[in-house]
Amino acid sequence: MENNVILSVQDLDVKFTLRGQVLHAIRGVSLDVYKGESLAIVGESGSGKSVFVKTFMGLLDANGYLDGGHILYGGQDLAQFRSEKEWLTIRGREIAMVLQDPMTSLNPLKTIGKQIEEAVVLHQGLKGEAAHQAVLSCLADVGIDQPEKRAKQYPHEFSGGMRQRVVIAIAIACRPKILICDEPTTALDVTIQAQILELIKAMQKKYDLTTIYITHDLGVVANVADRIAVMYAGDIVETGACDEVFYDPRHPYTWALLSSLPQLGVKGEPLYSIQGTPPNLFHEVRGDAFAPRNPQALKIDFVERPPFFQVSPTHKARTWLLDPRAPKVDPPAHILQLREQGVNRHG
Amino acid sequence: MADNREILLEVKDLSVTFGKKRNPFTAVDKVSFHIYKGETFGLVGESGSGKTTIGRAIIRINPTAGGDVLFHGEKINGPISRAKDREVTRKIQMIFQDPMASLNERAKVDYIVSEGLYSNGSHLTDQQRREKVAQALSDVGLLPEFADRFPHEFSGGQRQRIGIARALVMEPEFIIADEPISALDVSIRAQVLNLLSKLQKERGLTYLFIAHDLSVVRFICERIAVIHKGRIVELAESEQLFAHPLHPYTRALLSAIPQPDPISERKKVLEVYDPACHGYSPENPPLWEEVEPGHFVQGSRRELDAYRARL
Numbered sequence: 326m327e328n329n330v331i332l333s334v335q336d337l338d339v340k341f342t343l344r345g346q347v348l349h350a351i352r353g354v355s356l357d358v359y360k361g362e363s364l365a366i367v368g369e370s371g372s373g374k375s376v377f378v379k380t381f382m383g384l385l386d387a388n389g390y391l392d393g394g395h396i397l398y399g400g401q402d403l404a405q406f407r408s409e410k411e412w413l414t415i416r417g418r419e420i421a422m423v424l425q426d427p428m429t430s431l432n433p434l435k436t437i438g439k440q441i442e443e444a445v446v447l448h449q450g451l452k453g454e455a456a457h458q459a460v461l462s463c464l465a466d467v468g469i470d471q472p473e474k475r476a477k478q479y480p481h482e483f484s485g486g487m488r489q490r491v492v493i494a495i496a497i498a499c500r501p502k503i504l505i506c507d508e509p510t511t512a513l514d515v516t517i518q519a520q521i522l523e524l525i526k527a528m529q530k531k532y533d534l535t536t537i538y539i540t541h542d543l544g545v546v547a548n549v550a551d552r553i554a555v556m557y558a559g560d561i562v563e564t565g566a567c568d569e570v571f572y573d574p575r576h577p578y579t580w581a582l583l584s585s586l587p588q589l590g591v592k593g594e595p596l597y598s599i600q601g602t603p604p605n606l607f608h609e610v611r612g613d614a615f616a617p618r619n620p621q622a623l624k625i626d627f628v629e630r631p632p633f634f635q636v637s638p639t640h641k642a643r644t645w646l647l648d649p650r651a652p653k654v655d656p657p658a659h660i661l662q663l664r665e666q667g668v669n670r671h672g
Numbered sequence: 673m674a675d676n677r678e679i680l681l682e683v684k685d686l687s688v689t690f691g692k693k694r695n696p697f698t699a700v701d702k703v704s705f706h707i708y709k710g711e712t713f714g715l716v717g718e719s720g721s722g723k724t725t726i727g728r729a730i731i732r733i734n735p736t737a738g739g740d741v742l743f744h745g746e747k748i749n750g751p752i753s754r755a756k757d758r759e760v761t762r763k764i765q766m767i768f769q770d771p772m773a774s775l776n777e778r779a780k781v782d783y784i785v786s787e788g789l790y791s792n793g794s795h796l797t798d799q800q801r802r803e804k805v806a807q808a809l810s811d812v813g814l815l816p817e818f819a820d821r822f823p824h825e826f827s828g829g830q831r832q833r834i835g836i837a838r839a840l841v842m843e844p845e846f847i848i849a850d851e852p853i854s855a856l857d858v859s860i861r862a863q864v865l866n867l868l869s870k871l872q873k874e875r876g877l878t879y880l881f882i883a884h885d886l887s888v889v890r891f892i893c894e895r896i897a898v899i900h901k902g903r904i905v906e907l908a909e910s911e912q913l914f915a916h917p918l919h920p921y922t923r924a925l926l927s928a929i930p931q932p933d934p935i936s937e938r939k940k941v942l943e944v945y946d947p948a949c950h951g952y953s954p955e956n957p958p959l960w961e962e963v964e965p966g967h968f969v970q971g972s973r974r975e976l977d978a979y980r981a982r983l
Contacts, residue, residue: 369857370828485719514718514884519928519942541858544887544930548937567934585862586932587891595869596891598862602827670935 331535332358332381332503337394337404339376339385339559346607350376350389352559358503363529363536365546365567367582368556371603374539377556378505380404382420383412418448421501423525425508427488431480437464437491438476444498459498466531467494467524486517490524497528504529507539522548543586547571552639555579558603558614565640572667574660575634575642577622578615584659597659613644621646621654680846680878681730682706685739686749688722688729699725701902702739704960707846712872712879714893714910716886716925722902723882727848730880731764732757743846762792765839769851771831775823781834782819785809788842808841809834812867829860836867848880853888865892886929890914895966898922901947904960908967918969918979921945950975 339351350373358364368374379385381396383406396403399419406412424430432440438460445451445459464472467490480488489509496504506525510518526549529536538549546553546567553570555563555578563576574580583589584597601618604610613619616626625631625645634647645651655661686703689696700722707713717723728734729749730741741749748760765788768774775784785805789796796804806816812833823831832852839847849868853861869892871877883889889896890910897907898921906919917923924945931937950972952958958970963979971979 369859515886515928515930516718516924516945519930522930523942542930543858543932544937547932547934548930548940550934571932571934582858583932585859587861587865588887588932590891592891595866596862598866599859666933667935 329360330357331360331398333395333397334358334381335395335397337377337380337396338392339373339380339389340392341386341389343388343607348606349609350559350606351380352606352610353394354559354561356554356561356564358535358537359552360535361533362551363526363538363549364552364554365538365540365550366554366556366561367540367543367546369541369603372556373559374556375507378422378507378537378539381503381505382416382422383409384416384422417444417496417499417501419501420503420505421496421499422505422507423489423492423496423509426512427485427492428480428512430492431488433480436477436479437483441476441491441495441498444495448499463494463498464491466497467491467528469494485513486521489513489517489521493521493524493528497532500532501534503535503537505537505539508541509538510545511540511542518545525549543583544588555582558610559606560614560643562615562644563640563642565636565642568667569637569640572663573636573640574656574663575636575640575647576615576644577619577646579642580656580660581618583663584657589659589662597657623651677708677711679706680709680744681880682742682745683726683730683739684742686726686729686736686741687738688725688734689737696737698737699902700729703899703902703904704739705897705904705907707878707880709878710872710876711895712881712893714889714896715880715882715899716884716889716896717899718884720901721899723899724850726899727766727850727880727882731766731848732760758792762788762842763845765842765844765847767832767835767839767847767849767852770855771828771835772855774835775831777823779822780819781809781821781823784823784834785819785838785841788838792842804841805837808837811840811871812837827860828856829863832856832860832864833867836864836871840871844877846878846880848882850882851884852881854883854885861888868892886925887931898925903970904968905970906968912964912967916964916967916983918963918967918982919971920949921947 334354334356337351337354341348341350366374380391391404394404441460441463442456445456449459451459460476461472464475469475469490510521513521540546550567552566554561557578563570563579574583581599585599587596590596599618604614612628613626613631616622623645631643631645633641633643635641646654684704686700687698688700689698691697703726715723725734729736736749740747743760782805785808786801789801805819809816809818814833853864856864881889881893893910896910896913897904900921906922917926924943927943952972956972958972959976960968960970961976962968964983969979
């Protein structure tokens, strides 16, 4: 597994300057992405998950900058890139992205065919009739009927789900190695969502892609992910294989997140809810960022930032609870119930 | 089973159409249901199914093209007296989906919360009004001092609380919650759901809960109606509906919800709904019947028989 790292992020720091203040959006994050896997990054809005993946493509807003760290991909350090020209060798060609809202990510003034053709011409080097044929096969690939007719239509003539298919077609037409899906189905209905997720999975298989999903919907995560990274306040607090994180979570934030799902609630009783709000990243965070909201926080959680503790070869969490010196703290009842479920059904 | 319960709101053959007379678009097509006092009734469907339109028709924002809406047994749609209109406007309130978009950016919380009081001619002194606003804010777990702030100073969850306070200040009996938690984060959702059920217990409120996420609806609602293209296709108590979904559309919807459970997700079989599978025709019209106590389904004669056999 170790040799198959396709993208490696090391100690990445991202900061934004806003009205003279500095916002520390990503706080020393390291993450390896393995070839062919599908990785899901889970977190609440404002946790920095979108900012994190945007750094892989050089798409940070103008007031954002990298403040140390490395992004290793294909023998290069993307964190050292300065010019747009360098980024163009990566963007689309190596790493492509599917954004949340298909209503806004397509150009309303160009036909669907033209928009896919741009990608085909630029990245596959085709021209004229060959390019046109490639566009049609792209559309057929993502399950759009009558590609000949649909290619001549404009985005407003497509439904939300169909538009998202087109966006995926454009991303795939670049023949990338990594496909980043940033909340790919949040704007869609559940029945359409299921179809789009199936499509992305089919494309991953067909083109041998590595996919990174960003989402806050744990249902989607359970459906698509091989591996999960849980993000909180600009830091990854737990990573592990899908089943490890769902059935044997170790970080108190992951516990809280899973416990507050209505699917696990008992009717008539209040749902578990996380008290308080995420920390203000304009100020320096001391210790474990989740400690102020964690009823079981230890003293050291407020003083020193915990390192990662390895739970299994694939599973690690950043919490002092895993330190051998820590007192034994039982996870909440919901989590114990999940663990039991996982164990029983695995046999 | 619950026949002795008081019916608060009844919708009979409600139709809502949009567009010109010559070429109308029927968004809601002869929908009927009733809501008991004190219950939470869920209305579930995809975007474009007409679920929000039903809510808006009940609260008199959209005019109805046919049918009746009865509140406490009195008709409240179409032309009604001004006094009745005032009363209904006060007693039925709505909570909206996106707390970022539904609050006036340029008004202070104080004004946002008391706007209903102003426009409903409640003749309160300034002192009384302020007290009511402070009370409503503390009821939803916000500090009364927040009245002097602007919406942009609040997080999504807090804004949704302001939206709820805005509805509560009118002392309503019935609240239409239109996707109140869809725009919120997972951890905030739980807070808002808890708040809604706490308020219901304390004040005996009745909710119409409009949503597309069946898993949330199952948790909070006692009965659920599934709506497809402006028609209710299935209505049952929530556990009944999840245990025996009968209509193919309900089944497709249930199979599509992603469960936060990797093992069952891997085994999942997606069902796809094709409206042509019913084969409805003038000779074979869709019927609306009760197949088990409290469980209604739409289907042709043959389909209904098959549903009954399955139970």
